[in-house]
Amino acid sequence: MSEALCREGAAWVSAVTGTRWVGVIGLEVHAQLATNSKLFCSCEVRFGAPPNSLTCPVCTGQPGSLPVLNAAALGLAVRTALAVGADVAAESKFDRKHYFYCDIPKNYQISQYDRPFCTGGGIRLASGRFVRLTRIHLEEDAGKAIHDRGEHTLVDLNRAGVALIESVSEADLETPEEAVEYLEALKEIIRYAGAGEADMEKGQLRCDVNVSVRPEGEAWRTKVEIKNLNSFRHVREALEYEIPRQIEAYESGESARLPRQETRLFDASAGVTRTMRTKEEARDYRYFTEPDLPPITLTEAFVERQRGLLCELPQARRRRYREELGLSEYDARVLTGTREVADYFEAVARLCGRPKEAANWVANDLSRALADPEVAAGSIDELPVKPFDLAELIELVAAGTINTTGAREVLGLMVAGSGSPREIVAERGLEQVDDEASLEAWCREALEGREQVAADVRAGRTKAIGAVVGPVMKASGGKANPQRVREILLRLIAEDDQPRP
């Protein structure tokens, strides 16, 4: 950004004219659906397989081959649509979108043009801004053209025909930060819906940006499309470059520089966008209804079945955790980080009936274990500690069988795969000592020479007792029940106050 522009909140303010400029941003996001097979054939979908090993006559576009819709893909697409509160069309259709390129074997892509399966819906940002979705449609992915391996272009069709959903937002976003937040939210929803992994590194999520600028309050101006954005960071950087570029062009007043309707490519190494093709070179896709596929008819029963398969979404879960379970916003956020962790937490809470304790153990101790490279668990489901085990541990603490310190030790052993909490406690003799005689002996010992504590307690400062509890715990090897210790200490101090017989 040149020095002539200065960012103030959502606006870019010109030092020259004083104009407050804002961005107008819409996103088109392609997400691969996590189906076992491709959208129109039974070829396996897998990342990293040898080139062209996952292909058949249909996805290589052999003459005479015909597409047959994969119902599983339709289910996942509908689930995503429901997750963003969109309207699912009872009837929609496929269309052919034509352009010549070596990575699309038929030289047309089967997509949805004027009657997508889903319209409306949207995503709410933290600021409260609601980003409307125009539509979501189903389409097939292209293959990959590889240009950097020698003289010839190589084509890998493993990806050709993989199921995609394209979500098109309204131009409701204003800043690069909002664009990234929207993408993160959409990614989270797709993952929660079980529709896809949405991993940008693996190309499972791809994004094109439409952006224009305008002085605050004024009408929209010419938009530019930016392609080749391979990460959320690229999206942010491209917008951080493109928005000031357009503003400066308008401010310069030079007609040759004015933004024109065009497609630009983001060059990540240089951090700039460059013209790819202008409106005059725009493609005519010659859409028409795909004659090889009948219209998609979605019955109410099908849609409701998908709704039933849709789990509660992260935003709703966070609200419920705060309002119904009394958890902090921080814990709610940690627990909904992934669907697996949230589901895990809920299972533990349900099994032990103690949501706060469950939250503490999952959000703190278990998350730490998950982050530990030595544990090497890819997800919470891979830990040897199952929700049932953790619930049992929480119950052991609640019942006073072990104290919290002991429980941490037990959890460490559980993570290492040493067995159920009850087994570990029994094997290692970690039960709390509740035996009155032992506890009293440790307490008397600890009170020796600590007359000041006794005096403070008698004077009503009962908190002072803590200074004696520690030594008792230590003497017991951590196994004393701290609650009982406290009670015995108070009794002994009180007794000491009585006239001795």
Add this chain to the structure above:
Amino acid sequence: MTGAEGADACDLRAAILAGERSAAETLEASLAAIEERDGELGAFLSVERDTARARAIELDRRRAADPGAAAGALFGVPVAVKANLCMEGVTTPCGSRMLANYRAPYTATCVRRLLDADAIVVGVTNMDEFAMGSSSEHSAFGPTRNPWDLTRAPGGSSSGSAAAVAAGMVPVALGSDTGGSVRQPAALCGVGGFKPTYGRVSRHGLIAFGSSLDQVGPLARSVRDLERILGVISGHDPLDATSLPLPPIEPERPDRPERLDGLRVGVAAEYVGADLDAEVRTAVEAALEKLEELGAEAVEVRLPHTVHAIPTYYVVATAEASSNLARFDGVGFGARTEGDGSLQGMFAATREGAFGDEVKRRILLGTFVLSEGYHDAWYGRALRVRALLRRDFERAFEKVDVICGPTSPTPAFPLGERAGDPLAMYASDTLTVPTSLAGLPAVSVPCGFASGAADSPLPVGLQIIGPALADARVLRVAAAFESATEHHRPAPTSAGDGR
């Protein structure tokens, strides 16, 4: 000849199963007939002698090992297959330089079903390039000649299939019909040809021309053979999403198959207009009288939008063709010309070099009618007219059971006569295109002869059209007509007579 004069596929199968002849002998007779006649006819693009012989031997061996075992509905029957139907290991050139050496990695459902019914595929037949044409003259491999008169066209685009059946080289063949490509050559070659209701025969493995119109159909010398083939190839196919979820077409079996009492036969003024050849008119009128003799009642119907059928068809079919043929770009299969070394250069050079003029004409037309700014005026309007044509038929079929008329406005025309005049060529399909646009079942059966040059008669075809899904009814009417007439019996005399 197939060795048994006048024998159809049903007869041949019965004779093989009765032990009167072997599958190998039957095949050899067919191969000998091809050897003898195909040099001048040009019906076949390839003859699969080795695989066919191996298969015949295998069938005979199977039969010898267990004479009581179930035998397929086409056991030992030699069949020819149009060059746009894929068969693993066999070249499927589609009448084009583009696919001259294309070997499909899979087998079309209809071919698979023929094989499963123990038929023997003897060869691949000539056709207009990508099924675009009505005379075989658009084949990149030279024309096929009409067995009745070698100077004339056999019709098209299933030219080789019609000629092969007419000349007795095979009893039955598969063709494909987009705007009349089974029925018109059947009519011009004097054999039966059937186009099923759209969706009754799988298109999986049929190289697409106009996807919403294309249907695979049989050609044969008897109606019962048409029924036999349809019983094998029709029925739902999960590999074709437009395939109807219905069982195979079963013949209707009335008490008195030779009678048509109570049948209401529609006659449309639009089908017997002024353009009709006088001898075709005479033959068709005689056929209608014959149907009345059999107990049918002739009822006048109106099909007012017929006049728009050809323009509508040439918008819809070319639009779909421009899309379907986009895949031939030199990348993954088919011909390739490198051009200037760029990707777009290779696409352009490949398509420029390997497509013939008619295919290019249709791709250009189809690209134009789908392009931005023209899409609605052309393609959109054509779809609306298509709906009107469909409604014409729906209304007519409220009053009648079938509609009868000529298949082609003229008998076989001389090769070269229309080759340079696309519109004249397109007019050959005037009477078959409306049913294609409406997706209806229709058959062409021989109904007489026109006088050709010298003493060679030229066959005339009667078209019988039914409402959607009434495939079996159409065939029953055809069978009754066939049993009451002798038009299907004459065979073209041997080579050279027509010259």
